[in-house]
Amino acid sequence: MYKPSVRVLLFDRLDHFLLLRVRDPARDDAAEIWLPPGGIVEPGETLAQAAARETMEETGIPIGEVGPLLATREVSFEFAGSLHHRKELFVSAIAASTTVHFGGQDELERRATRGYRWFATPSELDEVSGSTAPPHLRMLIERALSGRFTPGAPLRLT
Numbered sequence: 001m002y003k004p005s006v007r008v009l010l011f012d013r014l015d016h017f018l019l020l021r022v023r024d025p026a027r028d029d030a031a032e033i034w035l036p037p038g039g040i041v042e043p044g045e046t047l048a049q050a051a052a053r054e055t056m057e058e059t060g061i062p063i064g065e066v067g068p069l070l071a072t073r074e075v076s077f078e079f080a081g082s083l084h085h086r087k088e089l090f091v092s093a094i095a096a097s098t099t100v101h102f103g104g105q106d107e108l109e110r111r112a113t114r115g116y117r118w119f120a121t122p123s124e125l126d127e128v129s130g131s132t133a134p135p136h137l138r139m140l141i142e143r144a145l146s147g148r149f150t151p152g153a154p155l156r157l158t
Contacts, residue, residue, distance in 0.1 A: 032130035073157035
């Protein structure tokens, strides 16, 4: 069964976007991955509530209004020795600050997080080592920046 999780395309007021650089702490050979902040949608939480909570926990950044659902994908992956199945729900939000701190992360998140970066343009993703999750992250960010989404019809990513 796929657990719902939120991924937040977090933008500042200049349209820079934040990604976290993570690595599976249980595997010495694990590659680094760049991905938006996010995590499990807890029972009884709205998508907006989960986006605000997860962004605060993972980055220390409060967010304003959460945008509509932009895209979804179902993904299975191994992390910290366990197999996880997620239905990722992608939304956008504006950061109330650009100061990142990891004080709200749990022990596993602290061990997994290798850093972060505010990117000025989607093309900068071509310059980073490691991969992005989802693989189509650049396209998703470009569409979010240009407003090319149909309300009520999120993209289904593979």
